[in-house]
Each structure stands twice: as C-alpha cells, then as structure tokens.
Amino acid sequence: MQYDKIEDSGTRKDYLKVLQNLKVFGDSPTLEVASGEISRAYMGLLQKDLRSLPDIRPNSVVLGTKEFLLKQEL
Known part of the structure; x- marks a missing residue:
C-alpha cells in the first residue's frame, strides 16, 4: 500500500x-504484518515514526489477539 x-x-x-x-x-506473523503496516502508514501520512512502547499510554494504538488481550488488565 502507498500512504501519501x-x-x-x-x-x-x-x-x-x-x-x-x-x-x-x-x-504472531499476523501481528507483525499489522504493526508494520500501521507503522508504514503513520510514517507515510504523518511523516513521523510511531513509537512502540512497553505499556499502554494515552493515545496508543493497541494490537493483539483476542485471547491475549482478554488475559491483560488493560
């Protein structure tokens, strides 16, 4: 995909x-592809790197499998 x-x-x-x-x-391979695509889109559209953080902070994009997310205390 191309992100202008x-x-x-x-x-x-x-x-x-x-x-x-x-x-x-x-x-998982799916999460790797999804996070890579989101990062490329962010860079293309907004001309900035999307920070990958060890925890959830305000204004975060959160990805995960349903099973994994249900186990987390979000």
Whole structure:
C-alpha cells in the first residue's frame, strides 16, 4: 500500500495529537504484518515514526489477539 503525506498541516497535527504510540500484545506473523503496516502508514501520512512502547499510554494504538488481550488488565 502507498500512504501519501497529509498535506494539510492542521490535519496532520490533529492526528499526531490522538495517535502517538503503538503497543502490540502477543507475537504472531499476523501481528507483525499489522504493526508494520500501521507503522508504514503513520510514517507515510504523518511523516513521523510511531513509537512502540512497553505499556499502554494515552493515545496508543493497541494490537493483539483476542485471547491475549482478554488475559491483560488493560
């Protein structure tokens, strides 16, 4: 997929405020592909790296299998 930069700086800033981090629960080929695609989209659209963090923080994108997420205290 191709992700072109969002040209409107105000729109980019709005997205950067609400989408700041990535937390992946679990380890599977599907989660690797999904997190890679989200990271590429973030870079392409917003021209910034999406931080991958060890815990969930406000404004995080959270990925995981249903089974793994149900075991977590989110």
